[in-house]
Amino acid sequence: MSLLVVGxxxxxxxxxxxxxxxxxxxxxxxxFSYSASYFAPVRLVGVVGDDFPVEYVELFRRRQIDTRGxxxxxxxxxxxWKGKYLPNMNDRETLEVHLNVLGxxxxxxxxxxxxxxxxxxxxxxxxxxxxxLDQMTDPRLVVADxxxxxxxxxxxxxxxLLKRIDGLVMNDSEAKLLTGxxxxxxxxxxxxxxxxxxxxxxxxxxxxxxxxxxxxxxxPAYPTPQVVxxxxxxxxxxxxxxxxxxxxxxFDPQTLKRALAYGILVASFTVEDFSLDRxxxxxxxxxxxxxxxxxxxxxxx
Amino acid sequence: MSLLVVGxxxxxxxxxxxxxxxxxxxxxxxxFSYSASYFAPVRLVGVVGDDFPVEYVELFRRRQIDTRGxxxxxxxxxxxWKGKYLPNMNDRETLEVHLNVLGxxxxxxxxxxxxxxxxxxxxxxxxxxxxxLDQMTDPRLVVADxxxxxxxxxxxxxxxLLKRIDGLVMNDSEAKLLTGxxxxxxxxxxxxxxxxxxxxxxxxxxxxxxxxxxxxxxxPAYPTPQVVxxxxxxxxxxxxxxxxxxxxxxFDPQTLKRALAYGILVASFTVEDFSLDRxxxxxxxxxxxxxxxxxxxxxxx
Numbered sequence: 001m002s003l004l005v006v007g008x009x010x011x012x013x014x015x016x017x018x019x020x021x022x023x024x025x026x027x028x029x030x031x032f033s034y035s036a037s038y039f040a041p042v043r044l045v046g047v048v049g050d051d052f053p054v055e056y057v058e059l060f061r062r063r064q065i066d067t068r069g070x071x072x073x074x075x076x077x078x079x080x081w082k083g084k085y086l087p088n089m090n091d092r093e094t095l096e097v098h099l100n101v102l103g104x105x106x107x108x109x110x111x112x113x114x115x116x117x118x119x120x121x122x123x124x125x126x127x128x129x130x131x132x133l134d135q136m137t138d139p140r141l142v143v144a145d146x147x148x149x150x151x152x153x154x155x156x157x158x159x160x161l162l163k164r165i166d167g168l169v170m171n172d173s174e175a176k177l178l179t180g181x182x183x184x185x186x187x188x189x190x191x192x193x194x195x196x197x198x199x200x201x202x203x204x205x206x207x208x209x210x211x212x213x214x215x216x217x218x219x220p221a222y223p224t225p226q227v228v229x230x231x232x233x234x235x236x237x238x239x240x241x242x243x244x245x246x247x248x249x250x251f252d253p254q255t256l257k258r259a260l261a262y263g264i265l266v267a268s269f270t271v272e273d274f275s276l277d278r279x280x281x282x283x284x285x286x287x288x289x290x291x292x293x294x295x296x297x298x299x300x301x
Numbered sequence: 302m303s304l305l306v307v308g309x310x311x312x313x314x315x316x317x318x319x320x321x322x323x324x325x326x327x328x329x330x331x332x333f334s335y336s337a338s339y340f341a342p343v344r345l346v347g348v349v350g351d352d353f354p355v356e357y358v359e360l361f362r363r364r365q366i367d368t369r370g371x372x373x374x375x376x377x378x379x380x381x382w383k384g385k386y387l388p389n390m391n392d393r394e395t396l397e398v399h400l401n402v403l404g405x406x407x408x409x410x411x412x413x414x415x416x417x418x419x420x421x422x423x424x425x426x427x428x429x430x431x432x433x434l435d436q437m438t439d440p441r442l443v444v445a446d447x448x449x450x451x452x453x454x455x456x457x458x459x460x461x462l463l464k465r466i467d468g469l470v471m472n473d474s475e476a477k478l479l480t481g482x483x484x485x486x487x488x489x490x491x492x493x494x495x496x497x498x499x500x501x502x503x504x505x506x507x508x509x510x511x512x513x514x515x516x517x518x519x520x521p522a523y524p525t526p527q528v529v530x531x532x533x534x535x536x537x538x539x540x541x542x543x544x545x546x547x548x549x550x551x552f553d554p555q556t557l558k559r560a561l562a563y564g565i566l567v568a569s570f571t572v573e574d575f576s577l578d579r580x581x582x583x584x585x586x587x588x589x590x591x592x593x594x595x596x597x598x599x600x601x602x
Contacts, residue, residue: 017483060431087483182318182388183505185526202365207521218521219596220508225486257601297518298599300558 001140002043002115003246006013006087006107006132007122007235009046009070013082013096014231014274016089024275025056027079028122028145031232034276035242035266036069037063042111045069045132047105049076059276069110076101090204109135118246120238121165123147126157133164134218141251143167143242145234151178162195166251169238171202172294182230184209185216200241200260202234210260215253219260222294233267236279240266284297302441302444303344303416304547306333307408307433308423308536310347310371313574314383314397315389315532316577322530324358325576328380329423329446332533336540337575338364339585341547343540344414346433348369348406350377360577367413370411377402390528391505410436419547422466424448434465442540442545442552444468446535463496467552470539472503485510486517501542501561503535511561516554520561523569523595530575534568537580541567566591 007029013022018115033042041064050072060067082096082261107128114137129144136142142165150158151174162168168191178194181187186202188211191199198212205227207220209222241263248255265287272278308330314323319389334343342365351373361368383397408429412456413437422430422445424445430445437443451459452475463469469492479495482488485502489512492500499513506528509522549556566588573579 018378089483182390183526183528185524189526203507206504209524216524219599220519220521221518223486223510223517225484225490227484254602261601295601298520300562300596301555 001117001246001249003040003118003242004043004045004113004116005029005120005122006045007032007124008079008102009048010081012231013048014229015084016229017085017087021274024156026081026231026275028235029272031235032120032122032239034063034279035241035270037065038287039243039267040246041066042243043069043116045107045109045113047071047073047101049073049078049101052078054125066118069113070175073101089230091096092165107132117141118242120242121145122235126150126154126161129161130157139246143169145169145231145238146174148174148177156163159194165196167198167200168196169200169202170233175201188216198256202237204230204233208237208260208264222265222267222290224272226272230271233271236270237263237267261291261294262287274277302341302418302547302550304337304419304543305344305346305414305417306330306423307346308333308422308425309380309403310349311382313532315530316385317530318386318388322575327382327532327576329536330404331580332536332571333421333540334361334366335364335580336537336571337544338366338568339588340544342367344370344417346410347407348372348374348402348413350374350379350402353379370414386531390531408433419543421543422446423536425452427455427462430462431458436594442467442546444470444541446470446474447477449475460495466497468499468501470501470503472535476502489517499557503538505531505534508563509538509565520565523566523591525569525573527573529573531572534572537571538564538568541558542602562592562595563588563595566595
């Protein structure tokens with residue numbers, strides 16, 4: 001099944017308690033597409049300036065990521081984010097954001113992208129996400145991400161979006177903010193009532209929760225001793241999940257649960273280094289090896 | 302196998318964002334023994350004042366909890382704790398502590414208790430925990446709890462204790478404090494090096510992690526929509542775990558993992574009401590039913 005992602009491609013400057021990196025490759029569509037590419041070909045829609053190195057485009061292409069949807073704005077500068085992680089490596093503060101070319105980006109899908117079967121709407125304003133959705137012809141599965149800013153400032157548009165998507169992926173603080181509920185089980189079920197057929201709440205180092213009409217479950221994160229940079233973990237999770245679903249071509253409950261697990265495992269690699277540095281060094285076999293360990297960890301006779 | 306717990310029996314006054322309870326039955330030995338009693342008979346060593354209602358003693362006895370080791374100090378008052386939970390229901394602040402009879406308690410084990418096979422040393426000063434251990438004759442499995450106060454103020458005694466126990470149960474913030482490590486996988490492995498053969502790090506609503514020389518794993522908490530009062534969850538966890546181990550009479554890796562899961566499930570009931578109010582209404586069958594759901598939740602084909 002064809003898989004399309006619309007999201008950001010960025011330069012990130014990241015400070016962790018131990019190390020810093022300046023202007024490394026980042027962005028939701030970057031992490032999503034690279035992670036999904038372990039399972040299925042991906043079509044990427046995003047925007048960069050002409051400061052974006054051609055070697056990064058090559059990096060995508062080498063992994064079957066179709067970059068015809070990546071617009072390059074002549075004379076423009078690529079979206080830039082600078083952030084700092086607190087010692088717990090979970091909380092972070094944003095030090096600088098320059099939207100640059102992303103500020104005026106109105107995604108226009110190439111004609112053949114419109115018939116993609118699976119669509120992931122990376123974090124963007126619900127207005128933009130809806131505008132993308134309007135360009136699609138009968139997608140089989142639409143999943144979106146969102147963030148606190150849109151919950152606060154584009155509430156009505158977000159509500160409209162929720163009625164038109166199949167799945168929503170959000171983090172725990174966003175689920176609490178959207179519903180006013182502190183208990184995540186209650187919050188997840190409340191979000192379901194707003195429209196999506198399933199909801200995934202990401203809990204960072206604590207894993208992810210899944211909600212549908214018939215199921216509520218939680219899967220823990222894979223316990224890695226080496227958390228270098230959590231940036232992109234959520235988008236890697238979504239990429240692994242959607243990539244696996246697209247490869248399977250169905251989304252029955254067992255497939256969805258395996259997809260969540262693959263999302264968790266790809267993310268566990270992502271956090272082990274900055275940018276895509278760790279992911280670039282792994283193969284599908286490495287993912288399968290970690291999956292075997294993960295299954296063993298969660299099974300008891 | 303015989304199971305002995307030494308810990309506190311208390312009156313708790315608890316404030317949550319939604320409700321309050323005044324002077325309800327609490328304490329580590331209370332939660333531990335009641336939870337363990339679903340699996341195996343328990344011997345309880347603790348101290349109360351003569352303000353302690355006989356109906357609570359009866360409550361223990363009806364669940365095969367041997368209370369011959371529960372000292373009653375004439376004219377003394379029972380240990381009292383008053384606390385308040387923040388809206389996240391995870392963090393709490395202590396508003397009042399009156400040690401009362403617990404302040405001068407030096408546990409003395411009845412003769413026949415000394416040969417107990419399984420011992421749980423509830424949170425107390427390492428000095429007191431060592432004094433209990435010294436009274437034991439060849440126990441098969443010794444597991445202890447501790448807290449930030451002792452890590453800070455009785456560090457040497459705690460180090461001595463760690464060399465003499467089989468297992469340590471602690472929460473995530475304590476593991477970080479003891480090791481200076483923020484990553485819990487690293488922290489758990491560091492604690493192993495201090496002596497115990499296994500370490501369990503409790504993560505509250507996020508479950509528990511297990512560490513031994515050959516294994517590292519994490520099991521999520523059971524997702525309950527009804528978290529009324531988290532008090533006693535950690536001791537219920539330890540009680541379910543140790544009770545199950547005592548019932549099995551072995552502690553091979555698979556038995557330990559099942560024991561952790563039972564601990565998680567008993568704790569998931571405990572938090573659904575104040576004091577023992579929820580636990581008092583459940584049967585072993587209710588635990589088994591939740592176990593079936595928990596296994597299903599964690600398994601994927």
